Amino acid sequence: MGRSPCCSKDEALNRGAWTGMEDKILTEYITVHGEGKWRNLPKRAGLKRCGKSCRLRWLNYLRPDIKRGNITRDEEELIIRLHKLLGNRWSLIAGRLPGRTDNEIKNYWNTTIGKKIQGHPFSDGNRKPPKQTQENPKPTQPPKVDTDSCTKVVRTKASRCTKVFIPQEAQNPDDQIVDDNDHVSNNSPLVSVDQVNDQVAGIEESLSPIFLLDDENSSCKFMVDFKVDENFLSDFLNVDFSELYNNGNDEGGEVASATACDKVPDFRSSSMVPVIDYELDWLIDNTAH
DNA sequence: AATCGTTCCAACCGCCACCGG
DNA sequence: CCCGGTGGCGGTTGGAACGAT
Structure with a gap:
């Protein structure tokens, strides 16, 4: 059961890469009306996208304060240190890197830093885990960074x-x-x-x-x-x-x-x-x- | 030039916490 | 207190781009 998905798959919604026109519509709408009310936003803006997709597109790509370009050495060092402290708390880490998004940092970690720090995560040198086969049944849990083995990770949730x-x-x-x-x-x-x-x-x-x-x-x-x-x-x-x-x-x-x-x-x-x-x-x- | 393998990243998915009715 | 709606998060995936052969 559980709650209904944010957007029905029956609806004829666009999926996949965003077009320039969609970006323009979304940007103009948010510029005028501001962020929030994501569920209603597509209908009001005239976009055939689900609200979640709009939110993600805005936060990860269209926001005016997004910093473009490669992660600098300083930023990389900060990411590494923050990851040691926080683990995979990408949004918190991103909060310490102005203009960088959690998605960007997560991707950067998975493709660059994680490899550097851990060495190749998979013995065959492939970045991706082995495809599921009879010999390689899919693990029930995805491979995770073993942060506890090398450092202590701060839990950042607190009560009152x-x-x-x-x-x-x-x-x-x-x-x-x-x-x-x-x-x-x-x-x-x-x-x-x-x-x-x-x-x-x-x-x-x-x-x-x-x-x-x-x-x-x-x-x-x-x-x-x-x-x-x-x-x-x-x-x-x-x-x-x-x-x-x-x-x-x-x-x-x-x-x-x-x-x-x-x-x-x-x-x-x-x-x-x-x-x-x-x-x-x-x-x-x-x-x- | 064609094919195949690898890398990268935007986008998606499912789950969960929070909040208001 | 309960429940449903909403936003946010982290893990995963698909495909474009790129490099090697």
């Missing part, structure tokens, strides 16, 4: 934030401090997540773990505490935190546990920032190449 730890120097003394049980305390380093959430309204949502560190000495400035399921937490803790905390800093941080959050206040810039940027910047800077 419950409290935030802020060191004294980062606090505004006028702020009311409330712990996760809504107990008010002027000395408590905990602020309610509602207070944080009030501040983050309007900021792009992102899901990720968080451990914020001071740039100069790599010690933690504050932490956030989450309700995370045990699997996530244990997986998350499998990240080499000891290594992360100790990188170039024998003194260690004030916080000895790892937590996760959607967005956090950046006390250096006195604004709220998406965690993913903060966290990935730090991870990229502090994990082994």
